[in-house]
Amino acid sequence: MYEKFIKKYAPTKDNLIYILHEIQDNHPQQYVSEEAVQEVSEYLKVSPAHIYGVLTFYTMFSTKPRGKNIIRLCESPPCFLRGSEQILKKLKESLDVKIGETTKDGLFTLELCACLGVCGNAPVMMINEDVYGDLTEKKVEKIINDIKGRQE
Numbered sequence: 001m002y003e004k005f006i007k008k009y010a011p012t013k014d015n016l017i018y019i020l021h022e023i024q025d026n027h028p029q030q031y032v033s034e035e036a037v038q039e040v041s042e043y044l045k046v047s048p049a050h051i052y053g054v055l056t057f058y059t060m061f062s063t064k065p066r067g068k069n070i071i072r073l074c075e076s077p078p079c080f081l082r083g084s085e086q087i088l089k090k091l092k093e094s095l096d097v098k099i100g101e102t103t104k105d106g107l108f109t110l111e112l113c114a115c116l117g118v119c120g121n122a123p124v125m126m127i128n129e130d131v132y133g134d135l136t137e138k139k140v141e142k143i144i145n146d147i148k149g150r151q152e
């Protein structure tokens with residue numbers, strides 16, 4: 001099932017991270033399944049335990065199904081000092097999830113991350129590849145509603 005993503009890369013261990021990215025980015029639920037780990041393990045001749053070690057070491061990988069839109073709120077000090085905690089509270093309330101959870105409709109997963117490199121616009125979050133800065137509770141509500149509106 002994952003062959004077309006896996007075989008884009010030569011069967012060398014150095015390609016493990018690239019292959020895992022490829023699989024995760026192409027999965028509608030943005031994660032690396034047990035089945036995918038098995039296929040990669042056979043292709044690269046590395047143990048599933050080694051692959052899981054890599055998957056759990058890097059926070060960008062997930063072994064659990066996630067939402068269509070992954071929200072990553074920066075929790076580093078500059079964002080924290082400019083109110084990321086309030087933004088987190090707002091996100092949890094609006095989406096009715098805790099950190100690491102996915103909304104019931106499968107639209108959003110809420111995660112925390114370290115500095116996104118745009119501290120001048122703190123507090124900051126990323127949703128998939130898009131960065132949103134100078135966040136306020138009102139702005140968060142609008143962003144979430146806009147994305148919901150686009151899915152309908």
Ligand code: FES
Nearest residue numbers: 074079115116119
């Ligand atoms: S600390 Fe949040 S973007 Fe740098």
